[in-house]
Amino acid sequence: MKALTCHHFLQQSHKTSQISLPTLISSSINLPNHEIIRFKKPKSYTPMFLKTKSLHSNLEFSNFLLRGYCKASGFDYALKVFDKIPHPDISSWNLIITSQNQSSRYADSWGTFCRLHSLCFYPNEFTYGNALSACIALNFVNGGKLLYSLALKHGFSLDGYVRSGMIDLFLKCGSFSNALRVFNDESCVNVVCWNAIISGAIKQNEDYVGLNLFRKMCRGFPSPNRFTFPSVFAACAKLQELELGRMVHGLAVKYGEQQDLVVGTAIVDLYAKCGQVNEAMKKFSQMPIRNVVSWTAVITGFVQKGEFQAALRLFKEMIILNQEINNYTVTSVLSACANPMLFRESFQVHCWIYKTGFYSDPTVKNSLINMYSKIGAIELSEQVFVDMKDLMNPSTYATMITAFCQDGRLENAFSLLKRNFLEGLTPDISCIPSLLSIINLLELGEQVHCYTLKTGVLFNHLVGCSLFTMYSKCGYLYESYEIFQQIPDKDNVSWASMISGFTGHGYAYRAIELFREMLLVEDVILDETTLTACLAACSSLRFLKAGKEIHGFFIRQGDQKSVYGGSSLVNMYSRCGDLRSAKRVFDMMPFKDQISCSSLVSGYAQNGYIKEALHLFLDLISSGLEVNSFTISSVLGAVGDLNHSDVEKGLRIGIQLHAHILKLGFESEASVGSSLVMMYSKCGNLNDCLKGFNQIKKPDLISWTAMINCYAQHGKGLEALRVFELMKKSGTKPDSVTFVGVLTACSHSGLVKEGYSYLKSMVNDYQIDPGQRHYACMVDVIGRSGRLKEAETFIRNMPIEPNSLVWGTLLAACKVHGEVEIGKIAAEKFIELEPSSDGGYVAFSNIYADVGQWEQVLKIRNEMKGTGIKKEPGWSYI
Structure with missing residues (x-):
């Protein structure tokens, strides 16, 4: 039998008893859609209903009618009915406030509550809950506080509906502390309140508070439900608390909530963000229903782990299965394509974006700009930017x-x-x-x-x-430190950056003091970034004691990752000469990286353990560990030092290393090329020096200086000066070390005029103040040409006090030219500055010996005996 329509039973209302009318109204609410539409337009039957005077005689009929209009979204008609009720009760008021909230008339809803209160009605929990909903929508905190005070006064403050509404109001207005205070006023057994405060804590970045609340919830009543777990999983993912996340996953299984779509997606997101992509994929494959969020979570997990091809395969599967794709999915895929090796795939994704209409989304276009810039196609980034126009x-x-x-x-x-x-x-x-x-x-x-x-x-x-x-x-x-002090809440990155700044500018002691200041600050995380910055300062100072103290401090902190991710520790111990500790830390590292290997190889080489450096390098290659350019440079330096003792063996090893460098493709890097130049220079192989230099794609200052020094040290002064001119044409500015090589080249080629010119250019053109080595080179330039008196005058007119190196250079020139008088002056000055050295006595006695004045030779030798200085015996590798 066909159900009665609202229009029909209203026409027959005068024939129906008052008891059956609410039943008819109630049943009409569940009629099919086309019947409900009739109820939304009651123009023809409302007057008939009013004529029966049921609205005045029976309040229950009126409330049923109000409820029907609210369910059918007939809010204006509900208001008209309410206005005709002569004596509405609290249910009537609740229904009209609900109606106003549902139609987004929140200010009217608040006004209705105020009117209710002024008429001395006593609100119930539903009244307070609805009024609080209006305050939440209006961000009306003071109104919410007033409502909560009334609820507290009339005994409704512990009601879950009221309490959760007040918590939501405070959370929406950013006052988590007040929300927590409301929650903690009395013990709560309402799951809605627990969910609200846990979710609010996590949204307000109070993740640990939220997790602690969840632990309390699990120890008592109520039990968590499907609305609790997503927030908790989000907090675990944000904090990278994988083990805790696994336990929460177990609870979700225990309570039977893991099959819920939202909970399952949150679990997938947890494992993906914690780097456990395989587990995320396993959970994802077990989900009976998958939405765009779960697909995107797995794709993002693959991207974060660097498995870009897997992310693209999953995206392709989404397209084939005709799954929903949103802009978050697309931006994750574009992040996967931000790799030079995936240029073709990135272009294909771009075409798909253009075809599907995502190209009009500003977020997607921003990701495209970022993607093309990371793969080195900045021109394409500009093109996408230009295409945005009005966006x-x-x-x-x-x-x-x-x-x-x-x-x-x-x-x-x-x-x-x-x-x-x-x-x-x-x-x-x-x-x-x-x-x-x-x-x-x-x-x-x-x-x-x-x-x-x-x-x-x-x-x-x-x-x-x-x-x-x-x-x-x-x-x-100074300005850098001033700004650092102005930052109110410095994090560990700020402290580490300032410590590194002091170290980089030669104030390593100040860097260590700043670290001590950092230890006095609360809530600062001491992580590997801080450890690296502090140990760099100790390395710069060769301050082994402080380095050990910092190492010990971090061990006491219990941060195993910082201690055994110990590249900075290996570097510090190596540079401070404690190779035993460096090797011990290196052996304890579960994963050896390029930096730690290079540091240890360099430490062995710089401290004279050349064979150990070469053996370690060979072990690295045989174990399959990739070596970087810094490691290669360190090994080449060690081979160069080996040349002093065994030139032939050193050259043979150097050639083998050069072949390995060509295989790895490092020959074009400036640091490796410079090391090759210096290594071949020590072997005396100038042709290979030039080959190594020409292989460098973009020579830097060190590369140019190495080539200049190579020619200068082997008597090829003119070639060295030509390289210097080429260096200037390339736009590379020389430094003080470069000018030492240039002046040495002038000395070996007898270019006195050019030497003066370069010394003057050093000051006027490059604002470099000459040091003792530069003046010594210039004395050598003048002295080699036989102009010894001019060399002495040059020394006496130096703007800085000459040291033993300068006077020793003049003394050597006097020996070459047999100049006794000036040699005597130079010898006296040298002995005065270096009283414990035998060099001045020996050189001066040799001058007298060369001119046949053996009595003076004997006199000088007796002076040496009287002062207790012994001539160091000569030695040779041959």
Whole structure:
């Protein structure tokens, strides 16, 4: 039999008893859709119902009618019915407040509650709950507090509906402490309240508080449900608490909630974010229903682990299965394509994006810009940026500016920043650190500094850290430290960066003092970044005692990862000469990386353990561990030192290493090429020196200087000077070490005039103050040409006090030319400066011996005996 329609039973209402009418109204609410539509338009029957006067005579009928309109979304009609009720009860008021909330008339809802209260009605838990919902929507905290006070007064504050509403209000307004206080007022057994406070804690980044609340929940009542677990899994993923996440997973299985779609997706996300992609994939494959969030979580997990091909395969499977794909999925896939080896795949994904309409999404376009910049196709990044046209926003500008910064194009980045300002947009803060990272001009850095002060972003950790690092890089350490002090809540990255800044500018002692200051600050994480910065300061000072103390401190902290991820420890012990400790730490490391291997090889080589350095290098190659350019350079340095004792053996090993370098493709790197030049130079093989130099793709200052010194030390002065001129044409600025090689070349070729010219150019053109070695080289230039009196005058006119090296050089020149008088002056000065050295006595006695004045020779030898100085016996490798 066909069900009665609302229109039909209202027409027959005068024939129906008052008891059956609510039943009819109640049953009409569940009619098919086309029947409910009739109920939404009651123009024809409302007057009939009013004529029966049931609205006035029976309040229950009126409330049923209100409830029906609320369920059918007839909010305006519900209000008309409410206005006709002569004496509404609390249920009527609750229904009309609910109706106003459902129609998003939250201000009216609050006004209705105030009217109710003014008429001396006593609200119940539903009244308070509905009114609190209106306050939440309006962010009306004071109104919520008033409601909660009334609820507390009338005994409804412990009701789960009221309590959870108050917790939600405080959480939405960012007051987690007040929300927690409401929760802790009395013991709670309502699962909704527990879920609200746990979820709120995690959303407010109070993850550990949320997890502790979850532990308390599990120890008592109520039991967690499917709404509890997703928040807890999110906290475990954020904190990388994998083991805790596994235990929560076990609880989800125990309570039978793991098959829920949201819970299952949260489990997949946990394992993926904690790097356990295989477990995430296993759980994902067991899910009966998968949504776009679960697919995206697994794809993102593969991307984070570096398994880009697997991420792309999963994305392809999504397309084949016609699964829903959103912009988060697409941005994760674009992150996987940000690899130079996947250029073809990245272009295919770009075409798919264009075809499916995702190209109009600004977030996707930003990811495309970032992807192309990371694979070195900055021109394609610019093209995507130009295509955005009307979709330009601060985030897009920031992405493009960051792309230019990663490519080292400072001028383009600044130009785009100016355009951002001209279009009236406020730059996104995310591009400021990238911009500061490539600024090497103080004027530009100061402009960015002024902008950070004006906008107040200076106190952002990342911006502040980048800013004082920029000043440090530009050589303004005082300004760098001032900005560091202005950062209110310094994190471990800020401390580590400032410590590194002091170390890099030669203030390693100050760096260690800063670390001691850091230890007095609460809530600062002492991690591997901090350890590396502190140990670099100890390495710079060769301060083994402090290095051991810092090592011991981190061991007491119980941070095994910091202790046994010990590349910085190996480097510190190696540079401080404690190779036994360096080897012990190296052996304890579960995974040997390139830095630790290179540090130990370099430590052996620099401390004279050449065979040990070579054996370790061979062990690394045989074990299949990849070696980097720094390791190769260290080994080449060790081979160069081996040449002193066994030239033929050293050359043979050097040639083998050169072949291995060619195999690895390192020959074009400046550090390796420079080491090859120096190694062949020590072997006396100039042709191979030149070959090694020519293989360098972009020679740096060290490469040029190595080649100049190579020619200079082997008497090829003119060739050395030609290399120096080529170096200047390439735009490379020489340093003080380069000029030592240049002046040595002038000396070996007898180029006195050119020597004076280069010494003058050193000061006037490059603002380099000559040191003792430069003046000694110039004395050698003048002295070799026989102009000894001029050399003596040159020494006496030096702007700095000459040391024993300068006088010793003049003494050697006097011996060559048999000049006794000036030699005597030089010898006296040398002996005065180096009273315990036998060099001055021997050189001066040899001058007298060369001119046949044997009495003077005997006199000098007797003086040596009287002072207790003995001539060091000569020796030779031959």
